[in-house]
Amino acid sequence: MSREKEEGDSRSGTWARLRFSIIGGLLASPPKRGELKPAVDELAIKEWRHPVTGESKRFAVSTIERWYYAAKAAQDPIGKLRSKVRKDAGSRPSLVPQARELLKRQYEAHPSWSYQLHSDNLETVLREKGIEPVPSYASVRRYLKANGLLRQKRLHRRDTEGARRAAARAASLETRSYEAEYVNGLWHLDFHEGSRRVVLASGEWRKPNLLCVIDDRSRLVCHLQWYLDVTVEVLVHGLSQALQKRGLPRALMTDNGSAMKAAEFVEGLEGESGLSIAHEPTLDYSPQQNGKQENFFGRVEGRLMAMLDGEDLLSLELLNQASQAWVELDYHRTVHSETKQTPLERFLAGPDVGRPCPSSDALRRHFKVTIKRHQRRSDGTVSILGKRFEVPSRYRTMQQLVVRCARFDLRTIDLVDPRTRELLCELYPLDKAKNADGERRSLTPLDGPLASVCPAPSGIAPLLKKLMAEYAATGLPPAYLPKDDTRADQVDDDSNDDEAAGVVVVR
DSSP: HHHHHHHHHHHHHEEEEEEEHHHHHHHHHHOOOTTTTHHHHHHHHHHOTTTOOOOEEOOOOHHHHHHHHHHHHHHHHHHHTTTOTTTTTTTTOOOOHHHHHHHHHHHHHHSSSOOHHHHHHHHHHHHHOOOSSOOOOHHHHHHHHHTTOOOOOOOOOOOOOOHHHHHHHHHHHHOOOOOSSSSSSSSSEEEEESOEEEEOOTSOOEEEEEEEEEEEETTTTEEEEESSSSOOHHHHHHHHHHHHHOOOSEEEEEEOOTTTOOOOHHHHHHHTTSSOEEEEEEOTTTGGGGGHHHHHHHHHIIIIIGGGGGGSOOOOOOOOHHHHHHHHHTTGOOOOTTSSSSSHHHHHHBBBOOOOOOHHHHHHHHHHHEEEEOTTTTTTTTETTEEEEEOOOGGGOOOOEEEEEEEEEEEEEEEEEETTTOOEEEOOOOOOHHHTOOOOOOOOOSSSOOSOOOOOOSOOOHHHHHHEEEETTTOOOOOOOOOOOOOOOHHHHHHHHHHHOOOOOOO
């Protein structure tokens, strides 16, 4: 029900009660024949308080008589005494077609304008075009509200194509509240920039950001922690603690920040080597989808941060300690106005569709990105972001390796099976200083022991012998002209011939 209709119904009911109080005595004790007129004249002389303005007011004899006869024959006297509804109530405001078209175009171009601003600009345009009649402000306002052309929020930050699409989507689709049916069925995750700065050990003042994870059904805070930066490393650090505290949810809703779209985070949730958690990002420029988070952040600022006003030198450590104590002992034990339960009671009551969380080491391995690299045959290494890692010699025959790594933490990377994505081993960074000692491991045989002494090759290879024999069997002359033949027997024969001919041979 609109506000105007509520006000109208309230006024109509107030007037009905006043009219009933005036003629109530006549209805309770109906006057005998000939006594009605003196009784009505007496009521007409009295002053009554106006139900809206509160001023004194008298009513005519004919008016009181009309009320009396109307209520006397009615089953519901007060209902009969209510103000009559106008015949044109609820009908479309009377705007000429040209004014309607101009008003619609004006609203499409400026949906954030007030009704008064729309009315003033429409009046200017109509007078310039000579269109009559010019509608009043009330007619413009009623027309806009009757057609659902309500005032929209202005795009203060960025007036982009995406923001305009989001505004059009919000205007064309209805908005409804929702709640997950099961505990751990849906979690919300978001960052919030704090209103106060904290002092670091270096003396620098920084504004921290609060990472918060909330269960949709119970409103339980799975984990919250203040950080100095908003990165994927921070995101994984905080979410991992939430998973270890409450278990694995079925779905996680986040916004579209750069950390939430990082490959490590996305693959950790629903990748081939992920935790099988459905990642449900909100629509662009639609923060209302994560409204439970925004509501909680309001409580953080209005209650938690308000109790820290007296602390001048607020450190990050103190802020995190205070936040943990407040959320566990105050927020989780306060009855929620909508669920009528405390978040802790509702979380424990279930029903629960969560799953057990893996170990810390296994959890860290999930939040990594999968990369393919070629192994260097010269020294058995692979390069990730300019950093080289040694591959064990038993995998030296694998030309293309599939590795998983967190680009924000390259202390180790994982070598995985390219088909099953199972962990084969951890790879460590190349240590050139350690390798300079000259000690080397023996290569592990790939298929049986290697011969200690390899025999030297002898004679012509079998295939070439076979080809030469087949060629000789054809009976064809050699397909080349000999030149500078240096065979020993040929040289001696040629020398004898030269000497017989009197040719001097220089040897």
